Amino acid sequence: MDTKIERLKQKGVVLTIQRLAVLEFLYHSSSHPTAEAIHTKLKKKYPMLSLATVYNTLEMLKQAGEIQELTIGNTKHFDPISKxxxxxxxxxxxxxxxxxxxxxxxxxxxxxxxxxxxxxxxxxxxxxxxxxxxxxxx
Amino acid sequence: MDTKIERLKQKGVVLTIQRLAVLEFLYHSSSHPTAEAIHTKLKKKYPMLSLATVYNTLEMLKQAGEIQELTIGNTKHFDPISKxxxxxxxxxxxxxxxxxxxxxxxxxxxxxxxxxxxxxxxxxxxxxxxxxxxxxxx
DNA sequence: AATCATTTAAGAATGATTCTAATATAAAAA
DNA sequence: TTTTTATATTAGAATCATTCTTAAATGATT
Known part of the structure; x- marks a missing residue:
C-alpha cells in the first residue's frame, strides 16, 4: 500500500482524500468491486464523495498501473492486484x-x-x- | 456456412430471413462488427429489420456456439469464427x-x-x- | 382453414459510464 | 501570507449500448 502511494507521488499525482480512500478500499478488497459498489461503501464515511470522482480515480489508478480493470457482462470491475x-x-x-x-x-x-x-x-x-x-x- | 445452417436446423432453430441475413453477413465479415454496424448495413437490403432482432439473433447464434462475442471497451463485437x-x-x-x-x-x-x-x-x-x-x- | 406458438418491429426503459459547469481545493508565485 | 493559477470535486444531466415491452406478423401444427 505504502509503495503504491510512493509510486503515485513520484508520478506527480495529487493524493487527495478521495483518491486515497478509493485506493485503500480497493487494496483491502478481494471481491473485484464495481465503481458503484465502491462508491456506495465509501459514501458512509465520505457522504460528499461523488460517483464521478470514483470513476476518475479508478481510471487514473489504472493508467498508473496500480490496479487492473476487467469487464464482465457490461460492467467494469476493479482489482487491486497490479500483477x-x-x-x-x-x-x-x-x-x-x-x-x-x-x-x-x-x-x-x-x-x-x-x-x-x-x-x-x-x-x-x-x-x-x-x-x-x-x-x-x- | 451451409454446415452452420444445418447444425442450427438440427437444433430446432427457426431460420427466418432476418436470422439468415445476420448469419450470412457475419460469415462474410472479417472486421468484428458490432450489433449496430450489422444493423446499419443490413437495413439497406431489409429496411424493416429491427435492431432488437439483430441483438436477439446474435445472442441465439452465440448460444448455439456458431459465433463468438467479445467486449472491447463497453461495446460487444461479434466474430463468425466459432473456433x-x-x-x-x-x-x-x-x-x-x-x-x-x-x-x-x-x-x-x-x-x-x-x-x-x-x-x-x-x-x-x-x-x-x-x-x-x-x-x-x- | 383454424389454432397455437414463436418471432419481429418499434420504441420506451434501463443501467453503466461520461460529460458539463460551477465550486472547492491544492500548488505555485508574489 | 496573500494572490494567482491550475487541478480536482460535486451533482446532475447527457450519452450510449443494450434490454424490455407490447402489439402485430409470421411460421408451425392440428
Whole structure:
C-alpha cells in the first residue's frame, strides 16, 4: 500500500482524500468491486464523495498501473492486484475468482508481432466449489 | 456456412430471413462488427429489420456456439469464427485483429479445478503494422 | 382453414459510464 | 501570507449500448 502511494507521488499525482480512500478500499478488497459498489461503501464515511470522482480515480489508478480493470457482462470491475493475472466468472455463484496461469503473452508483452500493453482474459464457466456442490447433489 | 445452417436446423432453430441475413453477413465479415454496424448495413437490403432482432439473433447464434462475442471497451463485437481464438485491439488504428495462440485453458476447458465454458481474451496494445509505421517515422 | 406458438418491429426503459459547469481545493508565485 | 493559477470535486444531466415491452406478423401444427 505504502509503495503504491510512493509510486503515485513520484508520478506527480495529487493524493487527495478521495483518491486515497478509493485506493485503500480497493487494496483491502478481494471481491473485484464495481465503481458503484465502491462508491456506495465509501459514501458512509465520505457522504460528499461523488460517483464521478470514483470513476476518475479508478481510471487514473489504472493508467498508473496500480490496479487492473476487467469487464464482465457490461460492467467494469476493479482489482487491486497490479500483477497480471486472469479471472473466472462463475455463472452459478456469480463470483469473480482470480486465476493464475503461466501466460506467455503476459510475460513477453508480445504476440505475433504485436505489442501487448494490457491483457484482459476472462474465463466463463463454473467454479470448483459449485462443481462440487453439483456433483454432491447427484 | 451451409454446415452452420444445418447444425442450427438440427437444433430446432427457426431460420427466418432476418436470422439468415445476420448469419450470412457475419460469415462474410472479417472486421468484428458490432450489433449496430450489422444493423446499419443490413437495413439497406431489409429496411424493416429491427435492431432488437439483430441483438436477439446474435445472442441465439452465440448460444448455439456458431459465433463468438467479445467486449472491447463497453461495446460487444461479434466474430463468425466459432473456433476459439483471441483478439488484439490496436489503440492506434482501432482495429481488432485475430490472434491464434496455443492456449492450454481453451484446449482443456479447465483451469485450477474450474470448468471453463467460454474464453474471452483481449490483448490491448499496438498492432505490428502500426509498430512498423512508428519505427519508419523515426 | 383454424389454432397455437414463436418471432419481429418499434420504441420506451434501463443501467453503466461520461460529460458539463460551477465550486472547492491544492500548488505555485508574489 | 496573500494572490494567482491550475487541478480536482460535486451533482446532475447527457450519452450510449443494450434490454424490455407490447402489439402485430409470421411460421408451425392440428
Amino acid at each position: 497480471s493475472h486472469h479471472h473466472l466468472y462463475c455463472r452459478l455463484c456469480k463470483r469473480i475468482i482470480d486465476v493464475e496461469i503461466s501466460c506467455p503473452v503476459c510475460k513477453s508483452g508480445r504476440v505475433q508481432g504485436h505489442k501487448v500493453e494490457e491483457v484482459q482474459a476472462v474465463f466463463y464457466g463454473i467454479c470448483s466449489d459449485c462443481l462440487q456442490r453439483e456433483n454432491g447433489a447427484k | 476459439s481464438h483471441h483478439h488484439l485491439y490496436c489503440r492506434l488504428c482501432k482495429r481488432i485483429i485475430d490472434v491464434e495462440i496455443s492456449c492450454p485453458v481453451c484446449k482443456s476447458g479447465r483451469v485450477q479445478g474450474h470448468k471453463v465454458e467460454e474464453v474471452q481474451a483481449v490483448f490491448y496494445g499496438i498492432c505490428s503494422d502500426c509498430l512498423q509505421r512508428e519505427n519508419g517515422a523515426k
